[in-house]
Amino acid sequence: MVTRPIADEELHAYVDGQLDSARRIQVDAWLAEDGAGQVRLEAYRAQDEALHQLFDSVLTEPLPPGLADLTEQLRARLDDRAAAPVPDRGPVRRTSPARGDVAAVAAAMWARLRRWDRSRVWSLWPQQGWVQALAAITLLIAGGVGGYGLRTGAAPVPAPAASVVTADGQQPQPGLKTFAEEAVQAHVFYTADTPQPVEIAADDRGELNRRLSERLGKSIFGPDLGSVGYRLVGGRSFPIATGAGAQYMYQNDQGKVLTLLVGKPKAGQETAFRFYQQDDRAMFYWVEGTLAYALVGPVAHDDLMKVAEAVYKVMKDPPLETKRPEDKAAPQPTVTAPPAPAPQPSVQPTSAQQSNGAPRGDAQGQPVGGAIQPIGQQGADMQPKAM
């Protein structure tokens, strides 16, 4: 099955999500048969987690005054440059009244969030990630009202099938759209007329979450989206560019199907938010902590954002059952939606801190290959070279 031996460097590239998809599948196959390789893989992943445990708290330490000043100086310098006309990016950077309003709102919001951050309301990075996701969601909603959301589709992005646009309408950097693209491909593939749209049904959510968490090596759960009319149908896992991906599938009473892909973000994508619209399909991508999420569905921009907000609320304040992955059965997660509207996280400092203790899962899961999977021509990030 394995065409050539797995080089040491390739196992590392596999761990780091920097192996091309064809080779990754071969490594999956090799790992399934090689106990020693599996042991090393798990040890490396554990190291990775340990490093984050050790140092992630630095991310939310308040900036000392000297650093804060320099940050603002640098921001001003970079903004000056951004404001200067850049001929070859003109169409993308074109400003308009709507865009200006949105940018101003976002800037003001961000300034407020930064202050909260400094007051340590947000004491762990994942929450800050949500703050950013939320800012982006709000930005997109605001933009949609002003017609800005529609305009993003017209940005001259030389993408073959569709345009991926960042929250502020910029063209993404090359190679930054793989997770989003994979999410859309997987959505199309598994929501098409297939006999088995999900691999694990949602009848037993505990089992569904447990199995997908195991394959991802992280504790994840399918959020209950009943508040926006979608029920969880089930899920499946399949290999994506960064290892294993878990896809949750939802359906509403009108038969519309949404999918939520969860996986490790690609290097370089950890802080990005992307909104993507192609024909009648919309996708929103964001990152929280060490995981990337992409929500895809045949719905309009505003509707998708409502669902994204619902996902946000459940994820931020997860049902109790999902906080303890070692618990055997996780019955119907109950959503205790925070009372406040999304853009006012300051009223929920307690819940933000409580969820700091959310476990990150037991990383004994190995990425699972073998499933039919729609990923075709993923570009190789790199071809490992021998020394």
Add this chain to the structure above:
Amino acid sequence: MSNLGSDLDVQIASLRRYSRALVRERADADDLVQETLARAVAHADQFKQGTNLRAWLFTIMHNVHVNQVRQKASRPGDVPVEDVELLLVSPARQEMQVELRDVARIIDTLPEEQRQVLLLVTLEGLKYDEVATMLGVPIGTVMSRLSRARESIRLKMGDQGGASLRRVK
């Protein structure tokens, strides 16, 4: 890069994390970030809009670090364990703290060049080619340093590394 301003904040938070993991001592680590930002402000006109802000900032930081190390002769291994304990994300189980401290100690014993690569790839999620460009070495060197670093930690953690570290989640 971003009108949200979030990108810069995120990158600076990452710089601080990497700096802390690399030099450990809080004041020294923030000095490194401070010097990096000062240089970034001074050379902001060299940053090309639309290019990788993170790679640009990390490259500056690397250069500053090399200079600082050269100037004041680094003190590898001179790390108060208490500092590490303060960094723990949450006051979780005792055994977990002990294991994390072991990992921290072992990382400190790694050669600087291996430690840099390990931290840049695993902690900061940089791609191998980004690290290679940043450090000015071939990509194969990056990968072999990473490989050696991870194997060292794994072997030094011994049996407990396989079994107990897995629970550090």
